[in-house]
Amino acid sequence: MNWLRQLGGVVIMVVQHLGRAGVFLPGVMAATLILWRRPGLLIQQLYSVGVMTVLIVVVAGLFVGMMLGFQGYYTLVDFGAESSLGLAVALFLTRELGPVLTALLFAGRAGSALTAEIGLMKATQQLEAMEMMAVDPLGRVIAPRFLAGCIAMPLLAALFSVVGLAGGYLVGVGILDIDGGSYWASMQTGVDVDDDILGGIIKSLVFGFVVAWIAVFEGYHAESSTAGVSRATTRTVVTAALAVLGLDYAMTAIMFDEV
Amino acid sequence: MQEFIVDATGIHKTYDTGLIRVRALRGVDLRVERGEMVAIMGPSGCGKSTLLGLIAGRLHPLVGGVRFDGVSLSNLPRKALYQLRRRMGMMFQNDALLSDLDVFENVAFPIRENTGLSEPLVRNLVLLKLHMVGLRGAARLLPAALSGGMARRVALARALALDPDLVMYDEPFTGLDPISKGIIAKLIRELNDVLGVTSVVVTQDVTDGLSIADHVIVFIEGQIAEEGSAQQVAASTQPQVRQFLDGKPDGPVSFHYPAPDYQDDLLGKRR
Numbered sequence: 001m002n003w004l005r006q007l008g009g010v011v012i013m014v015v016q017h018l019g020r021a022g023v024f025l026p027g028v029m030a031a032t033l034i035l036w037r038r039p040g041l042l043i044q045q046l047y048s049v050g051v052m053t054v055l056i057v058v059v060a061g062l063f064v065g066m067m068l069g070f071q072g073y074y075t076l077v078d079f080g081a082e083s084s085l086g087l088a089v090a091l092f093l094t095r096e097l098g099p100v101l102t103a104l105l106f107a108g109r110a111g112s113a114l115t116a117e118i119g120l121m122k123a124t125q126q127l128e129a130m131e132m133m134a135v136d137p138l139g140r141v142i143a144p145r146f147l148a149g150c151i152a153m154p155l156l157a158a159l160f161s162v163v164g165l166a167g168g169y170l171v172g173v174g175i176l177d178i179d180g181g182s183y184w185a186s187m188q189t190g191v192d193v194d195d196d197i198l199g200g201i202i203k204s205l206v207f208g209f210v211v212a213w214i215a216v217f218e219g220y221h222a223e224s225s226t227a228g229v230s231r232a233t234t235r236t237v238v239t240a241a242l243a244v245l246g247l248d249y250a251m252t253a254i255m256f257d258e259v
Numbered sequence: 260m261q262e263f264i265v266d267a268t269g270i271h272k273t274y275d276t277g278l279i280r281v282r283a284l285r286g287v288d289l290r291v292e293r294g295e296m297v298a299i300m301g302p303s304g305c306g307k308s309t310l311l312g313l314i315a316g317r318l319h320p321l322v323g324g325v326r327f328d329g330v331s332l333s334n335l336p337r338k339a340l341y342q343l344r345r346r347m348g349m350m351f352q353n354d355a356l357l358s359d360l361d362v363f364e365n366v367a368f369p370i371r372e373n374t375g376l377s378e379p380l381v382r383n384l385v386l387l388k389l390h391m392v393g394l395r396g397a398a399r400l401l402p403a404a405l406s407g408g409m410a411r412r413v414a415l416a417r418a419l420a421l422d423p424d425l426v427m428y429d430e431p432f433t434g435l436d437p438i439s440k441g442i443i444a445k446l447i448r449e450l451n452d453v454l455g456v457t458s459v460v461v462t463q464d465v466t467d468g469l470s471i472a473d474h475v476i477v478f479i480e481g482q483i484a485e486e487g488s489a490q491q492v493a494a495s496t497q498p499q500v501r502q503f504l505d506g507k508p509d510g511p512v513s514f515h516y517p518a519p520d521y522q523d524d525l526l527g528k529r530r
Contacts (some may be wrong), residue, residue: 121358129355132315132348133369133421134341140372 021217028216031136031143041144049110049145050152054159056109057102061160064101065167068092072168073176082176086183087190089168090161094191094200098161100248103207106153107240111215114145115236118219119229127220137220146216153208154201161200199255206247211240264425264457265291265314269323272309272481283309284320285481293424296451296458298472298489300465302503302512305478307461308352311427314459315347316340328424345373348418348456352430354410356402362389362413363398369420388416392446408439415446425457426450432464440464444471465504469493477503479512 035042072088118141121127127137165187173180191197215236222232272284283306291297299307312318313325316332325332327343335343356365366385370376376384389395392412402410411431418426428447432440448471451458462468469475469489477485477492479499485492495501502510518524 124358125351125353125355126357128317129349129351129357131317132344133372133417134344135369135372136337136341 020221021213024217024220025213027138028142028146028213031139032147034139035144035147041140042147045144045148046152049114049148050155053106053109053152053156056105057156057160058163060101060105061098061163062167064097064160065089065093065164065169066171067167068097068164069168069171069176073172073178082172082178083182084186084190085168085172085178086165087186089172090165090187090191091196093161093164093168094196096200096248096252098164099157099200099203099207100244102157102160102204103153103211103244104241106149106156106208107211107215107237107244110149110152111211111236111240112233114149114212114215115219115222115233116229118142118145118216119222119232122220122222123224123226123229125224142216142220146212149212149215150205150208153211154204157200157204157207195255199251203248203251206251207244210243210247214240214243262292263290263326264293264328265289265459266326266329267310267313267320267323270310270313270320270325271322272306272313272318272320283481284313287323287478287481287483289476289483291425291457291459293457294451294455295473296448296460296471297474297476298460298462298468299476299478300462300468300503301478301484303463306481307478308429310478311349311429311459311461314425314427315349316343345421346424348421348423348426350411350414350418350426350428350431352433354402354414356410356413356417358402361399361401362394362405365402365413366416366420369417373421384420388420389413391419391450392416393442406439408435408442411435411439411443412446415443415450419450419454419456422454423456425459428458428460428462430462431460432462432467440467447471465506479503 068089069085072085072092073082076082076084076088118127121137121141127141130137130140169180169183172178172183218232218236218239222228267287267289270284270287270289271282274281274283287306287310289310299310301307309318313320313332314327316325316327316335319333328346330339330343332340332343357368360368363385366388367381370381370384374381386395386398389398392415394409394412394416397405397409397413402413405413415431418428431443431447435443444467447458447460450456460468460472469492472489475486475489475492476483477495477500485495485497485500492500493504495504499511501507502512508514
């Protein structure tokens with residue numbers, strides 16, 4: 001029966017963790033109101049969370065687009081439908097790969113950095129010092145980082161898709177010699193704004209919200225030690241990745257159901 | 260105006276570490292007069308820093324109450340607590356300087372966040388505070404570029420930035436070389452006298468603690484073991500207090516952490 005007790009312990013721990021995260025969120029969202037009066041705090045974080053993630057998103061987007069160019073071509077060419085390569089690349093990117101891969105990259109690059117930064121501020125008593133100076137760390141430290149994550153993620157996902165389309169074009173038109181006009185024309189006729197583009201935007205908004213929430217929560221509740229910050233950073237990447245993939249499945253199922 | 264700026268009565272505080280329940284404070288009464296400098300001394304883990312946390316309203320007692328300038332800190336709403344904290348300054352043991360801000364911005368931080376003062380006024384106030392601790396010339400250095408003694412002085416300037424009524428110092432002498440220690444001790448004493456603030460210094464450093472304080476309290480295992488003027492405490496005959504003041508490795512405060520029988524442990528009669 002020892003395994004049952006251990007399983008129960010793990011379930012209780014997970015539920016407690018979820019409960020703490022749930023209680024934490026309304027406080028953070030209320031604290032974001034301060035940013036109307038102090039937009040400078042948000043802009044600063046948009047730079048470190050968003051702009052600093054652009055390079056990895058552009059490089060990854062380009063390679064993924066090029067890979068889709070090859071894979072799409074070799075699948076479509078058997079059916080004589082290689083002129084629809086642009087449509088295939090666009091649908092893959094806007095509906096799935098753009099939001100999902102950007103969210104995974106975002107969790108690895110910006111999410112882990114957010115957790116580590118906040119966790120270290122906690123471990124070195126900087127958050128405590130702010131409280132002693134009558135400054136609420138939720139408003140001053142957590143809220144700008146959370147909101148910056150929510151804003152930056154959909155923009156980065158859009159950038160990923162755009163660069164991915166260019167990557168697909170480079171391979172399809174530049175290397176595999178399909179017609180450039182049909183690459184763009186198939187995309188224009190086949191991609192639906194409501195079903196495809198909007199679906200992708202909704203996904204990236206949800207992923208941005210969830211990844212930013214997990215990152216700031218784990219940092220704020222990290223144990224005040226080097227090992228504690230390290231564990232919190234790992235938890236951010238793992239939990240955010242699993243949450244993104246799980247939510248992606250759930251949202252895809254719902255969106256398919258509606259179609 | 261209250262005679263005592265800090266008035267703590269019958270304080271009990273426990274921590275649950277998961278394995279054991281630690282009784283950090285056991286029935287402590289503490290009164291700090293306005294303008295006084297109190298040194299709270301004692302060995303590690305005796306409850307000194309816990310007491311600072313209670314005075315700052317960061318921790319809450321299990322039993323008893325803490326009043327700051329007549330206002331009870333128990334169940335105080337966050338806004339009211341922050342109002343009171345604007346009248347408190349705190350210097351942390353590890354300085355707790357904001358690592359991404361330079362020295363000037365660290366000292367300016369509480370002023371900018373809590374007052375609507377114009378930028379030229381903030382600048383002058385910060386330079387005044389930095390000049391007091393002798394670091395006006397280091398205003399644009401980042402905390403990573405400071406020595407331990409300099410960082411402690413910046414933390415002191417920041418603690419005094421809002422001209423508080425009460426300043427709390429958590430182990431201000433730990434990890435400093437003798438010269439820096441002397442500078443910090445002199446600054447703490449002089450600023451207390453010149454600015455008329457009340458100071459509570461938590462320290463393990465017997466020499467510096469006794470040399471600067473008006474009133475000394477020695478804590479042993481969560482209780483007040485001795486208190487009075489520096490001379491009175493230095494002349495204490497209580498065995499636990501003597502062991503602490505004389506720095507003896509063993510005595511009433513045991514060298515060994517409670518453990519099962521040594522022979523049983525070695526012969527394999529383990530739990």
